[in-house]
Amino acid sequence: MAEIRTTFHGRLSAISRQTSLVAGRMARAQVEAASGLRYHKASDDPSRTTQVHRVREQTADLEVFIDNATWSTSVLAAADEAVTGIASTLAEARELAVQLASDTYSATARQDSVITAQAMLDRVLLFANTNLGGRYIFAGDAYDAEAYDPTTGAYLGDTGGPATEIGNGKVAATGFDGSAMLQGAGDVIVAVQDLITALNGGLADDVRAAIDGIDDAVDQLSEARTTIGGEMKRADDALEVHAAMRAQLGQLESDLTNVDSIAAYTRLFEVQTAFEAALSVTASSRSQTLFARM
């Protein structure tokens, strides 16, 4: 086998190239160990680029969806409280109506109770005008202003159903059309207003007739609570799913971009040792010529 002829210049060049290569590997290992990342830019692993971008996009979307769903649950909780408050008031109104529908009460006694019924109407309107941070929940899309006239009880909102994005193509309610939710087949405001009118007239039959309106209003509220509950479940489900998904995406991004710390430090130790060895070889090669010994 022919012997390869080597020269001093050739040896130093080879050592220099090898030292340079090791230095490059060491720089890379240092960056990985320091940053904890093996994917810094697309050229680090082009085949993963689309996946990494998708995971990051999805993670960013999730943050907003979680924020939106949280906002939705706050609005829905306030709506539920308001409807519960109205239902409670209607129960009191029905109790009053049943009591005063009895023939044992005089017309005067009924008329004296108007003030109590009026207070109930005020409470119903107060609940119907519930707002969260200045946002009127039952005003539809016109949520910047009161849903109902506090004096006449007239609906001031619109028929829109505000909703916020809680997932791709999925929304949850952030408000309701009060004219549909509180004033559908049964009208919670008119029911109390009719009771007041009946009490004012002093006739037991009129008061009995008002009870039917209150019952319809209670049924209407039951539907409203079902609707709010459904929306609440949708928002809660979204929160639960997104929280789980966020954890999974975090793990996936970590798998895609993060370095195995133990492997990274081991690699760094290896290349540092190799670099030091290369420097020693360079230093010791300097005097390895016959001229140096002549």
Next chain:
Amino acid sequence: MSLLNALHIGTSGLRVASTGTSTVSHNVSNATTPGFSKRTVRVQTANPVERYGYGFGQGAKTSEIRRTADDIVNKRVAVATGRQADASARFTSLSAIEDSFDATSGASLSNLLDNFYDDLNALSQAPGDRTRRQELLVSADRLTEGFNEAADALLASTDAIDEELTQSMAEVQRKLDQVADFNGRVASASTGNGSADFQDQRDQLIYELAESIGVTAQFSADGQATLLIGGHAVVTGLTARTVTFTQTATGAPKVELSTNSGVVDITTQVGGRAGGLLTASSNATSYLADLNVWVDSFVTSVNAQHALGFDATGAPGADVFTFTAGAEASTFAVDAALLADPDLFAAAGAATAATGDGDNLALIIDLEGQLLHTGATRTAADALADIYARVGRDVATASLEADRYGVELSDISALRESISGVDLDQEAADLMAWQASYEAAARVITTTNDLLGVLMGMGT
């Protein structure tokens, strides 16, 4: 034979030893000179003289000072140099372009797009909220600025490449002229160190030209080099042709060669660093074209959906984004009127809708998941990630090739060094041998002189 002849023979030994010492000196002096090929002294016996039926030796003579080189290996060094320079230049330029895209920081185009859609989604909480609308417009503006910056960076990189190519071509031409000049000197020089030194200097120029523009060399029997770029001769004998850098009508970089039959476009055949830069420039132009197509698709879809909605005043939506055709990415901007008045964002689905209506906003948000890019096969985010991936692939490929050709160049350079390099240990040993040879020859002369002295002193 006479004693005087012995003096001549001793002198021939001195001459050979002097030549050997001189050659060692030349080799050692050039041990690190790029392109130098070590010289070897070839000594042969001087022709004998026939006297009295015997052949009397006449000492030694230097028959040749050989330049130790292998033209095939040298040609391979030039080819490997060109390939490595091509890949390295491509890697360096494309890495800088990739850095300007800044894929991991919050300023990357993908993150800016995410922020825009995040703010659209956040606006769905309160479509009429002026503060949220303002935030949306800020992120929209930042998105357009990101594209402007990316486009500017790509244009700046192609400008920088054009400038470097313009400057390097003058240097390339100077070296081509020098090679032609050295061809003449090699042809006319006598054999020995003179011709060899011209060959070394010329070969070093060939390596430098291979690195600059990817020339390959062919050597004729008389030692002259013909340089080629692709299949086109750029130096033949004493003639160097003119290579110029120019631009096409569309501004694309172009390298031309003046030949006897006219000007030839050799852009695609140029190698070396210039070839790598030309490829990087072409890639940068292609990335910019991709960004332009992306902006066109994105703006068209968003504006079309926005036009179907109504702003806070009940008027139909005007354009959200604007651009100038042909320079989409660099002129991508949020409509100035909208930027000045967030109420002009058409979130509502009806002219008479209340401020909280976000029916059209929901449809604009839906665009995020729709396949509206790359021939209706990719979402906006995926299409953008595809551009990143393409840049990443090009950088990774250039990096791999730079490494591979670097190893190839190292190997072939080591082979050249093993053939033509100066081994200082060998030279030291040779120096000792020549020194001993010189001392021995000198001793022959002094001894002969002593003998002559004895002879001439007889009878006195």
